[in-house]
Amino acid sequence: PAATPRRIGITCYPTYGGSGVVATELGIELAARGHEVHFITSSQPFRLTGREQNIHFHEVAVFHYPLFEHPPYDLALATRMAEVAEFYSLDLLHVHYAIPHSVSAYLARQMLAARGVHLPFVTTLHGTDITLVGLDPSYLPITKFGIEESDGVTSISAHLRDRTYEAFGIHQHIEVIRNFVNCDVYVRDPEKVAHMRPRYAAENERLLVHLSNFRPVKRVADVVEVFARVAKEIPSRLMLIGDGPDRSIAEHLARKYGVQDRTHFLGKQDNVNELLPLADLMLMPSEMESFGLAALEAMACRVPAIATRVGGVPELIEDGVNGLLFSVGDVESMAAAAIALFQNPSRLGQMAEAARRTAQKHFCASSIVTLYEQFYEKIIAES
Numbered sequence: 001p002a003a004t005p006r007r008i009g010i011t012c013y014p015t016y017g018g019s020g021v022v023a024t025e026l027g028i029e030l031a032a033r034g035h036e037v038h039f040i041t042s043s044q045p046f047r048l049t050g051r052e053q054n055i056h057f058h059e060v061a062v063f064h065y066p067l068f069e070h071p072p073y074d075l076a077l078a079t080r081m082a083e084v085a086e087f088y089s090l091d092l093l094h095v096h097y098a099i100p101h102s103v104s105a106y107l108a109r110q111m112l113a114a115r116g117v118h119l120p121f122v123t124t125l126h127g128t129d130i131t132l133v134g135l136d137p138s139y140l141p142i143t144k145f146g147i148e149e150s151d152g153v154t155s156i157s158a159h160l161r162d163r164t165y166e167a168f169g170i171h172q173h174i175e176v177i178r179n180f181v182n183c184d185v186y187v188r189d190p191e192k193v194a195h196m197r198p199r200y201a202a203e204n205e206r207l208l209v210h211l212s213n214f215r216p217v218k219r220v221a222d223v224v225e226v227f228a229r230v231a232k233e234i235p236s237r238l239m240l241i242g243d244g245p246d247r248s249i250a251e252h253l254a255r256k257y258g259v260q261d262r263t264h265f266l267g268k269q270d271n272v273n274e275l276l277p278l279a280d281l282m283l284m285p286s287e288m289e290s291f292g293l294a295a296l297e298a299m300a301c302r303v304p305a306i307a308t309r310v311g312g313v314p315e316l317i318e319d320g321v322n323g324l325l326f327s328v329g330d331v332e333s334m335a336a337a338a339i340a341l342f343q344n345p346s347r348l349g350q351m352a353e354a355a356r357r358t359a360q361k362h363f364c365a366s367s368i369v370t371l372y373e374q375f376y377e378k379i380i381a382e383s
């Protein structure tokens with residue numbers, strides 16, 4: 001049966017990054033199911049057009065005053081959360097990424113409670129809020145507090161849940177609700193591929209893809225190291241989608257290995273669902289991934305990934321079945337595996353099929369969004 005239509009507030013980092021993508025896609029899916037969704041963020045989430053039905057956007061404006069060396073965004077956010085929640089009678093607030101969102105949500109809940117208004121909030125942990133930021137000793141106590149004060153906590157992988165229990169000594173229940181992809185939007189349409197692929201690779205060439213925010217944790221240098229080795233053996237090209245601090249390292253390495261003319265630096269792209277299906281193989285050699293959303297998006301498009309055996313990645317990629325897993329930094333083995341796959345098209349085809357099947361069977365928006373709806377109902381009923 002359809003869930004009761006609810007009024008849900010969503011807060012996330014609206015810029016490029018997996019947590020913002022998941023939060024935005026969740027809002028879109030909830031709105032399509034008849035819920036009223038209110039994004040409360042510093043700017044419009046990048047995957048929204050602003051014209052979607054049932055979706056409202058509330059910008060958090062931060063007051064700047066010369067005395068403030070650091071404008072107090074967390075407080076501006078808490079204030080806006082409380083205002084929106086009261087004005088639109090929100091049933092629940094769902095914040096993505098613990099820092100500072102769960103603490104702002106806590107403040108909003110307390111402000112409203114003082115006025116007799118009830119506002120439960122759910123925190124979804126995405127990864128670096130726990131593994132990097134949350135473990136900076138100066139942030140640990142407040143992150144722990146934000147998590148413990150949440151009316152409900154979810155985590156995007158079992159690995160991240162366990163890391164959170166260990167690192168924060170938290171005892172409350174953390175529900176694992178894995179990331180998802182819209183399998184109707186992330187799909188390989190052979191006609192579109194035939195039309196667009198020649199822009200990036202000739203018919204006899206293989207196309208590899210990497211998608212990230214080019215932060216050190218993504219090890220973009222390893223992507224180029226692998227590609228340089230593959231390009232020696234197989235006519236191929238590399239498509240790099242995204243931008244960030246390590247882009248110039250990647251450009252430098254591409255020149256060093258003489259593969260700059262075979263590498264497309266596409267920068268930040270909005271409609272990655274149109275680009276991913278053009279590729280034959282994804283490279284995701286990250287130092288850490290609590291989930292690895294980029295790999296899931298590729299898999300839904302029938303593009304298996306060569307990835308690292310870290311964090312929550314093995315919950316998505318089954319080594320040798322729907323992709324391949326290696327140790328961090330083992331570029332030689334990754335390159336050898338890519339070459340072997342390209343020399344064995346039927347194995348690559350089987351892996352591509354298995355990748356799509358995994359996305360459809362376990363990670364489709366249609367089933368995962370229902371888990372969020374059920375979780376919301378549980379929290380609303382209990383709080």
Ligand code: GMT
Nearest residue numbers: 017018019126127288289290291292293
């Ligand atoms: O990895 C990033 O740099 C972005 C970060 C984020 O918070 O946006 O990604 C984390 O959340 C994604 C969505 O849930 C996950 O798919 C990523 O694996 C996770 N990143 C890390 O754990 C490093």
